[in-house]
Amino acid sequence: MTTAVLSRYEIDIEDVEYIRHGAKPLLARVYKPRGTGPFPLIVDLHGGAWCNKDRMSDAGMDEPLAKSGVVVVALDFRMPPDAGYPASLADVNYAIRWCKARAAELGSRPDMVGILGVSSGGHQAMLAAMRPRDSRYAALPLPASAAVDATLRCVVLCWPVIDPLGRYQYAKKQKEGGDPKMVKKADQWLSCHDRYWPGEAAMAEGNPTLALERGEPVQMPPVLYLQGNADVAHPKPNRDQFIASYRKAGGRVDLHLFEGVGEGFITDDPGSPASLEAVEKIIEFVHREIRC
Numbered sequence: 001m002t003t004a005v006l007s008r009y010e011i012d013i014e015d016v017e018y019i020r021h022g023a024k025p026l027l028a029r030v031y032k033p034r035g036t037g038p039f040p041l042i043v044d045l046h047g048g049a050w051c052n053k054d055r056m057s058d059a060g061m062d063e064p065l066a067k068s069g070v071v072v073v074a075l076d077f078r079m080p081p082d083a084g085y086p087a088s089l090a091d092v093n094y095a096i097r098w099c100k101a102r103a104a105e106l107g108s109r110p111d112m113v114g115i116l117g118v119s120s121g122g123h124q125a126m127l128a129a130m131r132p133r134d135s136r137y138a139a140l141p142l143p144a145s146a147a148v149d150a151t152l153r154c155v156v157l158c159w160p161v162i163d164p165l166g167r168y169q170y171a172k173k174q175k176e177g178g179d180p181k182m183v184k185k186a187d188q189w190l191s192c193h194d195r196y197w198p199g200e201a202a203m204a205e206g207n208p209t210l211a212l213e214r215g216e217p218v219q220m221p222p223v224l225y226l227q228g229n230a231d232v233a234h235p236k237p238n239r240d241q242f243i244a245s246y247r248k249a250g251g252r253v254d255l256h257l258f259e260g261v262g263e264g265f266i267t268d269d270p271g272s273p274a275s276l277e278a279v280e281k282i283i284e285f286v287h288r289e290i291r292c
Contacts, residue, residue, distance in 0.1 A: 009033035011066045015055075018098050019091065019140065021078065026091060029055045029074040031066035032107055040290035041108035042156070043096055044074040047119030047267070049161075049192030050088065051080050058118055060270025061158075061279055065116075068283045071108050073099055077124075080195040085206055086136045092128045093137040093150045100148035112290050114154040114221070116282070118267060119234070120192075122160025126208040129155045130218035152221050154289035156282050159227045159263050163238040165203035165210070168193050170235045185233065209238065212245040220251035224285040226278050228261035256281050 012032045017025040033039055042065065046057040055074040062072040077091035092115075100110035117125025131137055132150035142148075161167050167189065175186040197203050204210050211218055223246065227239060243253045258265065258274040266275040 009035055009067050009069050011063070013063075018075070018095055021082075024082070026076045026078070027055060028076070028095065029062075030106065031062050031072040031074070033066055033069050033071065035069070035107070037071075037107035038103075038109045038112060039069050039071050039107050040153075040286055041071040041073065041099055041103065041106060041113045042286060043092070043099060043113065043115045043125075044072055045077070045092060045115065045117040045121030045125050046074065047117075047121045047158075047264070048079075049189060050085075050120040050124075050196035051192040058116075058267060060275070061116070061118075061266055061282065064279050065283055065286065068287070070283070070286055071106050073106070080192075084196045084198065085202055088124060089128060089131075089134075089137040089206075090140050092124055093132065093134075094140040094142070096128065096132070096150040096152065097138075097142055097146070097148050101142055101144075101146040110148055111153070113152060114156070114286060114290055115152050116156035116158070117160060118158040119263065120161050120196075122157040123162060123164060123208070125155055126157060126160060126162065126223070127206060127211075128152070129221055130208055130211060130216075132219055151219060154221050154286065155223045156285065157223060157225045158266060158278075159231055159234045160225075161234060162242040163209045164193065164197065164207055165200060166235065166238040166241075167233075168197075168200065168203055170238075182232070189233070209242040209245055212242070212249050218249075220246065220249060222289050223251065223253045224282065225253050225255045226258070226266075226281065227255075228258045228263065228265050228274070230260055230262040233263040254285065 046053045078087040115125045171186040171189040174182045
């Protein structure tokens with residue numbers, strides 16, 4: 001795609017309350033192209049090891065994606081200390097159905113919805129896509145009855161924590177390794193794991209890779225998987241295991257690796273050559289998979 005094609009729409013940006021838990025509203029930042037549509041719609045889940053960041057964290061991806069002609073709905077969702085797993089998955093599942101129920105006013109259609117997730121958001125995006133009808137995830141009813149579910153057309157994964165238990169075990173090994181920089185990172189990862197997950201059994205249960213290896217009946221929309229080859233936060237063996245298992249089960253994964261960049265390369269430096277290339281891959285994938 002040319003730069004002109006990638007940025008052919010002006011956009012409007014608005015924060016909208018999509019659900020409320022008690023007195024606390026959860027907001028979605030909606031990036032909406034100006035035009036008649038219908039446009040593909042992508043629900044965006046930020047990273048932050050399940051415990052940090054917010055709906056504004058992925059603006060470097062969300063804005064260019066919207067300017068290409070995609071409605072982007074970037075979510076806040078429950079995090080510790082408010083709630084751990086699986087509360088965030090319930091918020092995500094609800095938000096997908098909320099978007100479908102309001103697709104016309106958002107400029108999209110209910111059958112044109114996909115999802116994007118970054119790091120821990122990538123984990124949640126993949127799990128939400130694989131288990132759209134899980135009773136725990138689908139536990140929050142829409143205010144008005146609507147004949148929509150939480151199935152998705154495609155998934156974009158940006159350096160996901162695709163195997164939470166594997167990353168937890170990896171972090172423990174890094175902490176024992178003695179490298180001060182890696183020990184500090186590992187402490188942060190372990191702290192967030194322990195705050196979000198009830199324990200290692202939950203990390204194994206809420207695990208896209210192990211769900212495939214257990215033979216669970218899951219949905220398998222096409223996946224775009226992006227990662228820097230200098231990423232030390234998301235172990236390569238975890239990535240390779242998931243991709244092999246997904247393909248073996250009949251799913252499609254398009255993997256793109258980026259030279260010399262680590263975790264968070266798009267969110268940390270959206271103007272870098274690798275980031276611009278990655279965003280272009282996302283735009284091409286979303287338009288191909290949802291418009292076809």
